[in-house]
Amino acid sequence: MTASGAEAALFWVLAPLMVLAALGLLFARKAVHAAVCVMFVMVGLAILYVAQEAPFLGVVQVVVYTGAVMMLFLFVLMLVGVDAADSLTETIKGQRWVGVLLGLGLVVVLLGVIAQATFPPAVGLAEANAVTNPVALARVLLGDYVLAMEVVGVLLVTAALAGLVLTHRRRLSVRPTQRVLAAARVAALPQGRTLTPLPAPGVYAQNNAMDTPALGPDGEPLPHSVPRVLRIRGQERSATAVLAEEETLVARDDLRLIGVGPTSGEAVPAPVGLVETTSGASPGSTTGGTGTTGEDEDGGVR
Amino acid sequence: MIPGVASDFSNDWLWVSLIKAVLIVVFLLTSVLFAIWFERKVVARMQVRPGPNWHGPFGLLQSLADAMKLLLKEDVNVTRADRIVYLLAPMISVFCALLVFAVIPFGPEVTIPFTEYTTPAQLTDFPVAVLYVLACASMGVYGIVLGGWSSGSTYPLLGSVRSTAQVISYELAMGLSLVSVFIMAGSMSTSQIVASQTSIWWFLPLLPAFVVYVISMIGETNRLPFDLPEAEGELVSGYMTEYSSMKFAWFFLAEYINMLNVSAVATTLFLGGWRAPWPLSAVNDGMFNTGWWPVLWFLAKLWLVMFVFVWVRGTLLRLRYDQFMSFGWKVLIPVALAWVVVLSVFQYLGLAGVTRTQLITGVAVAAVVVIALLWLWPDRKGAAAKEAAGSGPPGAPHRPAGEFDAFADGFPVPPLPGQALPPSPRARRHVMQASEVPGAPAAPPSAVDRSEETR
Numbered sequence: 236m237t238a239s240g241a242e243a244a245l246f247w248v249l250a251p252l253m254v255l256a257a258l259g260l261l262f263a264r265k266a267v268h269a270a271v272c273v274m275f276v277m278v279g280l281a282i283l284y285v286a287q288e289a290p291f292l293g294v295v296q297v298v299v300y301t302g303a304v305m306m307l308f309l310f311v312l313m314l315v316g317v318d319a320a321d322s323l324t325e326t327i328k329g330q331r332w333v334g335v336l337l338g339l340g341l342v343v344v345l346l347g348v349i350a351q352a353t354f355p356p357a358v359g360l361a362e363a364n365a366v367t368n369p370v371a372l373a374r375v376l377l378g379d380y381v382l383a384m385e386v387v388g389v390l391l392v393t394a395a396l397a398g399l400v401l402t403h404r405r406r407l408s409v410r411p412t413q414r415v416l417a418a419a420r421v422a423a424l425p426q427g428r429t430l431t432p433l434p435a436p437g438v439y440a441q442n443n444a445m446d447t448p449a450l451g452p453d454g455e456p457l458p459h460s461v462p463r464v465l466r467i468r469g470q471e472r473s474a475t476a477v478l479a480e481e482e483t484l485v486a487r488d489d490l491r492l493i494g495v496g497p498t499s500g501e502a503v504p505a506p507v508g509l510v511e512t513t514s515g516a517s518p519g520s521t522t523g524g525t526g527t528t529g530e531d532e533d534g535g536v537r
Numbered sequence: 538m539i540p541g542v543a544s545d546f547s548n549d550w551l552w553v554s555l556i557k558a559v560l561i562v563v564f565l566l567t568s569v570l571f572a573i574w575f576e577r578k579v580v581a582r583m584q585v586r587p588g589p590n591w592h593g594p595f596g597l598l599q600s601l602a603d604a605m606k607l608l609l610k611e612d613v614n615v616t617r618a619d620r621i622v623y624l625l626a627p628m629i630s631v632f633c634a635l636l637v638f639a640v641i642p643f644g645p646e647v648t649i650p651f652t653e654y655t656t657p658a659q660l661t662d663f664p665v666a667v668l669y670v671l672a673c674a675s676m677g678v679y680g681i682v683l684g685g686w687s688s689g690s691t692y693p694l695l696g697s698v699r700s701t702a703q704v705i706s707y708e709l710a711m712g713l714s715l716v717s718v719f720i721m722a723g724s725m726s727t728s729q730i731v732a733s734q735t736s737i738w739w740f741l742p743l744l745p746a747f748v749v750y751v752i753s754m755i756g757e758t759n760r761l762p763f764d765l766p767e768a769e770g771e772l773v774s775g776y777m778t779e780y781s782s783m784k785f786a787w788f789f790l791a792e793y794i795n796m797l798n799v800s801a802v803a804t805t806l807f808l809g810g811w812r813a814p815w816p817l818s819a820v821n822d823g824m825f826n827t828g829w830w831p832v833l834w835f836l837a838k839l840w841l842v843m844f845v846f847v848w849v850r851g852t853l854l855r856l857r858y859d860q861f862m863s864f865g866w867k868v869l870i871p872v873a874l875a876w877v878v879v880l881s882v883f884q885y886l887g888l889a890g891v892t893r894t895q896l897i898t899g900v901a902v903a904a905v906v907v908i909a910l911l912w913l914w915p916d917r918k919g920a921a922a923k924e925a926a927g928s929g930p931p932g933a934p935h936r937p938a939g940e941f942d943a944f945a946d947g948f949p950v951p952p953l954p955g956q957a958l959p960p961s962p963r964a965r966r967h968v969m970q971a972s973e974v975p976g977a978p979a980a981p982p983s984a985v986d987r988s989e990e991t992r
Contacts, residue, residue: 281672303675368665
């Protein structure tokens with residue numbers, strides 16, 4: 236049995252890469268890198284399956300193992316974050332020896348089965364796949380081995396159910412619904428709470444940083460529009476200061492337009508530190524607001 | 538000729554496949570540019586504003602300009618990012634998105650103009666082509682997940698975790714809804730499925746599966762109202778918060794190609810693929826189902842589904858995350874599963890020799906029985922509500938007329954008949970101002986007021 240030229244080329248390109256990725260699983264420092272390596276091995280395996288005229292197996296390998304099982308592994312790895320600092324001491328006594336014993340037992344059983352097994356003569360791919368690969372597989376799995384399939388299915392369902400039952404926690408109190416929460420918010424209105432979220436910080440022509448309060452409908456600054464942390468630290472800027480600075484700038488621009496020039500100091504006394512504040516605040520705040528995500532290209536609401 | 542596949546690829550040499558692949562990539566990239574413009578323009582119409590109208594005719598070149606801008610922007614690498622995975626993630630997203638169209642049939646056999654050469658308007662097909670589409674979709678999620686993790690930042694991680702949970706759950710519903718098409722068509726190859734829709738398109742007999750597919754395809758592509766992995770109000774921009782410039786553009790590209798992918802799958806599996814719509818398909822002995830015409834029908838249907846995407850986005854609000862997950866697990870998956878079971882039973886009965894009239898009579902009798910049962914079922918909730926309405930809530934005493942409590946029972950309430958509103962403080966202020974300075978010119982506005990007026 237020799238492979239065709241294309242298949243051999245595919246194998247000799249993929250196989251070394253897969254071996255490298257498998258080694259990466261062993262030697263990678265970060266758990267997520269190891270997971271990515273496993274992912275690569277799995278996809279490579281799927282491609283080899285397809286190349287060997289088993290397209291169903293190859294595609295299912297990707298859908299089930301890479302797409303679902305490995306994804307769940309990654310999910311847990313990302314959330315838990317396996318560190319090198321994990322304790323390696325045994326919590327159950329003799330665990331290691333039991334493990335070794337069970338492993339040896341498995342090896343013995345497998346060797347026995349493999350030594351005993353006799354295969355019928357191969358019928359060839361063309362005949363096996365005559366009714367298309369998925370149909371032929373279905374006939375074998377759901378015809379010849381239907382009992383084994385059913386048993387495995389029952390086992391898997393039991394395991395899934397056991398997982399659900401073991402992780403289930405009984406709720407001790409009634410879960411508050413959205414309606415109950417809304418009623419509670421309304422009931423807290425007379426105590427000075429608000430129905431809506433707190434107002435966002437102020438947006439001014441030259442300043443939209445978090446430390447400036449917004450103006451209410453009556454023109455008064457709303458102190459609670461500045462985050463509580465900034466207020467406690469005393470890092471809040473007053474709206475009047477921001478507006479006065481902008482006012483000065485506008486006045487300067489007006490004067491420049493009519494030809495007086497910005498240097499005529501008596502008309503517009505420029506406060507010390509004004510230039511630094513505005514030039515420091517506005518470019519930073521504009522990039523923070525629009526520049527980083529690029530989501531504005533999207534135009535509307537999302 | 539591959540067994541179990543309707544199209545004949547035996548004439549395709551390597552270079553033909555190569556040209557087709559290049560054409561598909563070009564088609565996808567231009568379609569994405571068009572799709573961005575299309576979406577912005579249609580959403581703008583729905584929101585009664587013009588939308589992009591400055592660059593090129595009808596603003597068509599707007600997305601090209603945006604793409605140029607993204608290309609030229611600074612590529613920011615976050616310090617805490619995991620460099621390799623950070624770069625790998627957008628690549629995985631785009632490559633997996635580009636793979637799907639390989640098995641989508643644009644049309645039947647077409648003749649290349651000015652030659653005698655005929656070839657299927659499809660790159661390739663095999664007996665498990667639709668599963669291959671699902672495999673590509675499930676690989677594409679790795680881009681999102683790894684991108685979120687490798688950014689080394691909180692919001693992207695939350696976005697990617699959400700995305701994992703979301704895509705795994707909605708892929709189940711999607712797969713189950715596709716199973717009913719496999720049962721009816723008896724095949725998983727795309728060209729065979731299109732061939733099986735000669736008499737009727739599957740979205741009519743398989744309407745429940747189609748509805749489940751449309752919902753789960755929106756969930757699968759992270760589009761509104763299911764765009765929780767990138768919910769701006771909660772997660773800034775979700776998994777792509779820390780991405781900029783070309784890397785961000787790749788995520789953006791992958792999102793729109795994925796929209797095109799699921800639309801193409803919906804078209805192929807449920808909407809008849811490249812087949813002409815009914816009155817046209819009968820014209821001149823099926824003339825519109827041959828030659829290059831089918832490409833037109835395919836594209837029209839594709840963009841119809843794309844319009845549904847935009848329509849849904851312009852109409853619906855984003856779901857809350859727990860509502861979204863419970864909707865997927867408690868509604869979509871059971872419905873899809875039940876539908877597959879019902880369909881399999883019907884198929885089995887059909888194979889066992891039950892005639893169609895017998896089936897329809899059986900279904901009608903069952904429907905009548907179910908409706909009668911529902912009609913006669915004691916309505917506990919309704920009875921309780923009626924009782925409550927009859928007696929009235931115990932904590933609502935009658936208020937004396939004239940005394941108005943704006944927060945009766947803690948709720949802001951309007952005055953009842955006979956009660957009078959207290960005078961509004963703002964109204965009084967206006968009245969007092971008017972009475973104090975009659976006919977006087979308005980006071981010069983203060984600096985603060987004027988600055989507001991000028992902006």
